[in-house]
Amino acid sequence: MFAFIIRRILQFIPTVIGISFIMFVLLNVLPGSAALMTGGKEILSPEIVKKLEKKWGLDKPFHVRYLNYMVGLAKGDLGTSFIRGDKVRDIIGNRLWPTLKLAVAALAIACFIGIPLGFYSAVKQGTWVDTVTMVGAVSGVSMPQFWSALLLMYLFSVVLRWLPTFGYGNGDLKNLILPAVTLGIGYMALLARTTRAAVVEVLSQDYIRTAHAKGLSVLFINGKHVFRNTMVLILTTIGMQFGSLMGETVVVETVFSWPGIGSLMVDSIFLRDTPVTQGCIMLIIFVFMSVNLSVDILYSVVDPRIRYD
Amino acid sequence: MTELSNRTKRPLLEVDHLHTSFHTFDGVVKAVNDVSFAMNTRETLGIVGESGSGKSVTALSIMRLLKSPPARIEKGRILFDSIDLLEISMSRMRDIRGNRISMIFQEPMTSLNPLFSVGNQMSEMFVRHQGLTRREAWNRSVEMLEKVQIPSPGKRAREFPHHMSGGMRQRVMIAMALACDPEILIADEPTTALDVTIQAQVVDLMMKLRKDYGAAILMITHDLGVIAEIARRVIVMYAGQVVEEADVISIFEEPRHPYTRSLLKSIPKLGDASTHGRKRLQEIKGIVPSLADLPAGCHFYPRCPHADPICRQGEIALEEPAVGHRVRCIRHAGL
Structure with a gap:
């Protein structure tokens, strides 16, 4: 019974990897970006948008961001909210x-x-x-x-x-x-x-x-x-x-x-x-x-x- | 009550002109069509017949276990110890079921609840009918398991049905049925689903327990071998009717109904092949008629080797050509 529970919990890992990949791809193809949204009704200048994207790591290529995210996840770190600046874990x-x-x-x-x-x-x-x-x-x-x-x-x-x-x-x-x-x-x-x-x-x-x-x-x-x-x-x-x-x-x-x-x-x-x-x-x-x-x-x-x- | 019925020589169980039908979309299926028989205390009565002959429905009618609708007991009386089982309330019937009349079924593999231990399911009988506490009931259940020759009964009682083989489960069913020392045990094809060696063991066990418990047994089967071994008197059923009734020796030695004769001829015998070379096994031609659309007159007419046009004219009555030997055939004397 105990071995069964351990085995099942280990099976969570591939599931999480698979789902996180699909999720990452889908959120990546979504048009717009957080940097554009921070200004609300105001239209931010391209420089500021560039700066924000750099700050959040959005300028990096897809696979690098995914790897970074997964490494964080393995450490139990869900990342930091772009807009609020708080830890995602705390917000959730x-x-x-x-x-x-x-x-x-x-x-x-x-x-x-x-x-x-x-x-x-x-x-x-x-x-x-x-x-x-x-x-x-x-x-x-x-x-x-x-x-x-x-x-x-x-x-x-x-x-x-x-x-x-x-x-x-x-x-x-x-x-x-x-x-x-x-x-x-x-x-x-x-x-x-x-x-x-x-x-x-x-x-x-x-x-x-x-x-x-x-x-x-x-x-x-x-x-x-x-x-x-x-x-x-x-x-x-x-x-x-x-x-x-x-x-x-x-x-x-x-x-x-x-x-x-x-x-x-x-x-x-x-x-x-x-x-x-x-x-x-x-x-x-x-x-x-x-x-x-x-x-x-x-x-x-x-x-x-x-x-x- | 039992003493009284013995003294007045009334049979323990009397099935009197029983008619049971199923009301389906395709019409009324007359599964049991005017069946009458009687059974005495401690007697073992066998009912033989093919699938669909109405033998199981007869048993389930006695227990009032048929689901209604679609089933309906149209006519008749079932007198048990002067009580008409068809008239009494369901709650009185439930006091009799399992307590004074109990039943075991054909399917030992599915007849026990898979989620409760065997001991738990047996204990229910004692708690329900004898008002024992759970602990007492459990101890009695273990004793019963021992009586049906299950090794290490104390351990087995804690096990679940899926831990047991078919033969073992049927023993459990028998133990459960006999738990409250019933006056009648109805056994509906108790050996059919078991393999041959286990069949013999179960039949032996039932014969032994019959002596110990003194229950009358209504043995329903299509296996004439089982009947020969266990029954005193035999009823042969065909298409919802009793076609012949006699003591077991007469049935085997001098069967009068053409159906019974054909049935006996269709039993393979070991000696036949060696003495007469290759001999084909006799079969009964045709199939059992649909109970929703029975032939007029004799129900066996279409398959009968001795059929005659007069067999189709009107219902055939059950005659009694010799004492205790009843037969439903108008031509039996000339055969």
């Missing part, structure tokens, strides 16, 4: 907590509502409860986040005036609700559908028939035998989704002016502050890989057939 560090809070809240909404909903509709297969839930789930998956964000904002902030329209507040719960619901709705729907499919599959298994033949109650069978087997099937979805949840915070954070990684990334792209952009992407990738690893470890906890050695 300040923004990490709001994003994690948002992502975890969204995932919690998705799990605690989506899974029971999917479970219930699978057990009540073919009834109107099932139909309503599944139609709702399809609509939930299909709704774009910026749109559902605006709808929720309009209803709860403008009409009912229950919740603040946007902003982080002082980290208050009431500020968290709308962004978390917006981010969570799609996953809730997806999870409801995945759970339903998983439960339907598990219910048709021979060992469930055995459980009934033993005289166990439906509640007991569902709570023990069906649930545990369903978890094995939906764990992948939960894990994969948490990774992409981190990426999707971009839209929600922008709409709600949430001071997290997503909005930081968007801002830094507009300002061509590439070290910050790269730092954000690296962080999201890291979270994604760590969550996947945790899911794999969790598998061996839930399913005795899975052993890593």
